[in-house]
Amino acid sequence: MESSAAAASPLSAVQAQFIQGGVAMVVASSSAQRLPSQARAVGCSVSSDRRRVTMLLRRSQCAALLEDIARSRALAVVFCQPSTHRTLQIKARDAVAQPPASVDAAALSRQADGFHRELAPLGYSAEWTRALLGYAPDDLVAVSFTPLEIFSQTPGPRAGERVA
Amino acid sequence: MTLTLDAIRECLEGSVPSTIATCAQDGTPNVTYVSQVDYVDPQHVALSFQFFNKTRENILANPQATAVVAHPESAATYRLFLRYLRTESDGVLFQRMKAKLAGIASHSGMAGVFKLRGADIYRVLRIEAIPGPAVTTAGPRRNLLAALRATCARLNACGDLAALFDETLAALEEQFGIRHAMMLMLDEKQQRLYTVASRGYPASGVGSEIALGHGVIGVAAEHGAPIRIAHMTSEYAYGRTQRETTAAAGLADQLQREIPFPGLPEAHSQLAVPVLAAGRLAGVLYVESPEDRRYTYDDEDAMVAFAAQLGTSMQLLRQAEDAEDPAREPAAPQASAGAAVTVRRYVADDSVFIDDDYLIKGVAGAILWKLLSDHLRSGRADFTNRELRLDPSLHLPDVADNLEARLILLARRLAERCDFMAIEKTGRGRFRLKVGRPLKLVDMARPTAA
Numbered sequence: 001m002e003s004s005a006a007a008a009s010p011l012s013a014v015q016a017q018f019i020q021g022g023v024a025m026v027v028a029s030s031s032a033q034r035l036p037s038q039a040r041a042v043g044c045s046v047s048s049d050r051r052r053v054t055m056l057l058r059r060s061q062c063a064a065l066l067e068d069i070a071r072s073r074a075l076a077v078v079f080c081q082p083s084t085h086r087t088l089q090i091k092a093r094d095a096v097a098q099p100p101a102s103v104d105a106a107a108l109s110r111q112a113d114g115f116h117r118e119l120a121p122l123g124y125s126a127e128w129t130r131a132l133l134g135y136a137p138d139d140l141v142a143v144s145f146t147p148l149e150i151f152s153q154t155p156g157p158r159a160g161e162r163v164a
Numbered sequence: 165m166t167l168t169l170d171a172i173r174e175c176l177e178g179s180v181p182s183t184i185a186t187c188a189q190d191g192t193p194n195v196t197y198v199s200q201v202d203y204v205d206p207q208h209v210a211l212s213f214q215f216f217n218k219t220r221e222n223i224l225a226n227p228q229a230t231a232v233v234a235h236p237e238s239a240a241t242y243r244l245f246l247r248y249l250r251t252e253s254d255g256v257l258f259q260r261m262k263a264k265l266a267g268i269a270s271h272s273g274m275a276g277v278f279k280l281r282g283a284d285i286y287r288v289l290r291i292e293a294i295p296g297p298a299v300t301t302a303g304p305r306r307n308l309l310a311a312l313r314a315t316c317a318r319l320n321a322c323g324d325l326a327a328l329f330d331e332t333l334a335a336l337e338e339q340f341g342i343r344h345a346m347m348l349m350l351d352e353k354q355q356r357l358y359t360v361a362s363r364g365y366p367a368s369g370v371g372s373e374i375a376l377g378h379g380v381i382g383v384a385a386e387h388g389a390p391i392r393i394a395h396m397t398s399e400y401a402y403g404r405t406q407r408e409t410t411a412a413a414g415l416a417d418q419l420q421r422e423i424p425f426p427g428l429p430e431a432h433s434q435l436a437v438p439v440l441a442a443g444r445l446a447g448v449l450y451v452e453s454p455e456d457r458r459y460t461y462d463d464e465d466a467m468v469a470f471a472a473q474l475g476t477s478m479q480l481l482r483q484a485e486d487a488e489d490p491a492r493e494p495a496a497p498q499a500s501a502g503a504a505v506t507v508r509r510y511v512a513d514d515s516v517f518i519d520d521d522y523l524i525k526g527v528a529g530a531i532l533w534k535l536l537s538d539h540l541r542s543g544r545a546d547f548t549n550r551e552l553r554l555d556p557s558l559h560l561p562d563v564a565d566n567l568e569a570r571l572i573l574l575a576r577r578l579a580e581r582c583d584f585m586a587i588e589k590t591g592r593g594r595f596r597l598k599v600g601r602p603l604k605l606v607d608m609a610r611p612t613a614a
Contacts, residue, residue: 026232028185028195036185036193036230039294040241061294068193076193078183085274087197123456127299131239134297153196153217155277160217 009050010164011147015088016046019053022114024080027055027143029068029095037065041077042133042140043108053077053090054144056100056108058135066141069095075145078153082118087153088163092145100142108135167291169206172233172242173461176203177394178268179236184211186222186229194218199268199278201231201244202261203461204285209244210257212265213282223248229286232294236457237301241294246286253282256389263380263391263400271395271456308466311339316473324589325481325568326575329361332449332474337363340466342451344428347439348374348381349447349569352561354526357385357448360573362426369426370576371524374402381448384436388445392464394457396432421515421522433458437471441479446566449474485549485568489591494546504602505584509533511609523581528574530558535587535597536605549593571595 019025028038039062041055055077059066069075075095080087116129150164169176178200185195196219200212211231213220223229227248234241252258262280269278315335322328329347336342346362346369355376362368374381379400380391393400402425431452439447449471451459459467508517515525516532524532534557538544549567552558560567575587575595584600 024181024197026183026185026195028183028193028230030185030187030191030193033228034187034189034191034226035228035245036187036195038183038185038195038230038232038243040232058296061296072191074192076185076195078195078197080181080197082181085272089194089196091192091194125299128237128239131297131299132234132241151218155199155215155274157215159215 009147010150011046011050011053011090012164013050015150015164016050018081018086019044019079019088019090020046020111021081022111022116022118024078024082024115025055026078027057027062027065028076028078029065029072029074031064031068032071037062037068039065040132041143042135043104043111044079045104045107051146052144053092053147054100054142056103056135056140056142058139059141060139062141066097066143069097069143075143080153082122085155087155087159089151089153090145090147091149091151093148095143095145097141097143100140103137103140105137167242167293169203169209169288169291172235172291173203174237175233175235175240175242176201176209177236177457177460178202178264179394179457180234182231182233184219184229184231186219187226188218188222189225194222198231200261200265201233202257202264202283204257207288208249208285209246209288210252210261210283210285212261212278212280213251213284214265214278214280223284235298235301238298239296240298241296243292243294244288245290245292247289249285249287251282251284256387257285258283259383259387260389260391263383263393266397266399267393267395270397270399275397275399304462306341308340308462312466312469315339315470319473319477322477322481324592325478325485326572326589328474328477328481329572333361333363336451340463342453344431344453345449345451346426347447347449348385349566349573350385350445351526351566353559357381358526358573359423359426360447360569360576365426365428367424367426368576368580369424370580371528371573372423372425374425380434380436381450384438384450385445385448388438388440390435390437390464390468392433392435392459394433394459396430396456400434401431402427421513421525423522428452428454430454432456435459435464435467437464437467439471439475439478441475441482446475446478447569482568485593488548488550488593491546491594492590497543498545498599500584500600500602502584502601504604506604506606507536508606508608511607518582518585521581524574524577527558527560528570528577531570532574532578533605534558536599536603539597539599540603540605545597545599546590547595547597549595 025041043056182201202210229246231244344364348357377386384391433453436450514529516529586598
C-alpha cells in the first residue's frame, strides 16, 4: 500500500527530504486581479505517503496570501538551498489554510538550524537567521496542499524545467 | 510614514537573494529567486534577467509582480509591489548591473552561470514593511555627509591641479577611510585613461593606462556612469591588464613600454566614478578595497557628489592656468656633470627611454622630447603652457587637452625614474626644466624590439 501510495505522489523521497532539510521557503499565490502575493515559510512537513505537504507561515506576515489561497486554492512554493543554489518549485491547486493541528517546535528548530548552517559560511549570524525565521506559536498558520507539478529552478540552462 | 525605496537601499545590494512572485494569464502563481533587485531611482528597480523562464513569460502577459527583499544586517524584510515596464539589454543601467552581477556570481560560486541578458525595469508602486523581529545593527561606520563636507572644503583650498589630485586622495583616506584610490585622466584621442595620482600602493603606477571599456574604470569612463562591485571577480580584475592590452596592440615584444597598473592584486570591492569638467568626461576616480561589500549605495552617492566637486575644481584650476603669471628671472645656466646619458625617442608612439629605461610615451613623451630638444639647442629652461599648446608637433587636441595633467604625469614619472631631470612649476602656466647631466638625444624613426 505504502509503495503504491508513494508512487502516486510526484514528490520523490529525495525531494521530500530536501524540502524539509532547512532550506529557504517562500509561498506565493495570486488575487482575482492576478496580483501576486508571497510570504516566507518557517517550516515544512511532508506526510509519510508524500502526498501532502504542509507549510507553516506567520499569519501576521501573510494576510493577502491567505486571502488569495482561500479564494483560488492555487499556490506555488519555492525551496532553495543557499550553498548549492539547488532550487525546486512546487505548484498545487488544492491548498487549504488552517490553524496548525499541532506545532512540532523541535522540527521547526531543526529546520532553522539547518538553514543557519547554510547561511553561516556566507557571513550571516545565528541571530540574523533567528530574526528571519522567528515566530510566535499562536501566530502560525498551516497551509497544506497536494503537489501537482514540480519544477527545477536551479540556475543554469535547465532552470524552469518541469521535473515531475 | 510611507516607506521609500531610498530608505531600504541596503536591501538592494544583492547580498540576500530576493524572491519574485508573478501570475500567469490563467491565474497560476509562480515564485522564484532573482539574483539582483537593483536600485535605479526612487521610483524604479531593475531585476536581473538571466534565463528565459516562467517569470519572464508571466510579466510579459501580466506586468504585476511582488518582490521580497531583506536587509543584510538587520534581517528586516520588505514587500515591493511592482509593475514591469521594459527590458534594457545595453546602456548604462545594463552595464552597472552586469558588473555588479559578476561580483555576486563570483561570490556565490556561479561565475559563468550567471549571465545578464537584460535589466528588467519595474516601477515600484508600493513598499510594505513585513512585521517581524530584527537584529540591532551597528549603524553606518561614518557620517558620509560630514566627510563629504570636509573633503569639498579641502578641494576648494587647492591652488593647482597637482595639489588637487594629491589632496583628493589624502581626503579620501582621512575623511572616508578609503586607503586605496587613484585618479585617472582621459586621453580622448587614444581612448585610454592614464593614472596621474594614486595612494595606498607599493608603486604609484603613475602613467599606467586602462583602455576605455576595460574593467570597472574603463566601463565607468565609456558609459559615463559609476560602476560598483561588492565582491572579487576575475571578469573585472586588472591583474593581466598590461599584457592583454599590449598583445592586442600587436606590440607583444615591447612589454617594457607598459607601466604596471598599481591596483590591489585582489580587490574585493571596487568603485569607479566618472569625473566631468565643463560637462565633458575628464577622468575617473577609482577606489577599491580588499574587503567585500566595502562600498554601499550611500558611499557611491558620496563619491559621485565628491567627483562633481572635483570636476568643478579641475575646471576652475584649468582656467586659472590659462591666465599666465608674468615671466620671472630666467634660470641661471644649469651645471651638468657626470657621464652623458642617451635619451631615445621613438616617433611611432612618442615613447622616451633614458639609456635603456622606459620613461613615458604619448603626449607626455612628445612634450619631454620638445623640452629637451629646445634645451639642448638653446639652453632654455623656462617654458610656458601656452607655447606647448601652440606647438603642432605635440598633436594636442583643440579642446580639453588636459595639458596640465600631462605635465603632472611627466613631472611625476621623472621624479620616480630619473634623479637628474625634473620639471618644476614656476607659476601659473609656467614651469622649468632641470637637467643635471649631459644629454645625447637620439631620434628613432621606428620602434624596434629591444
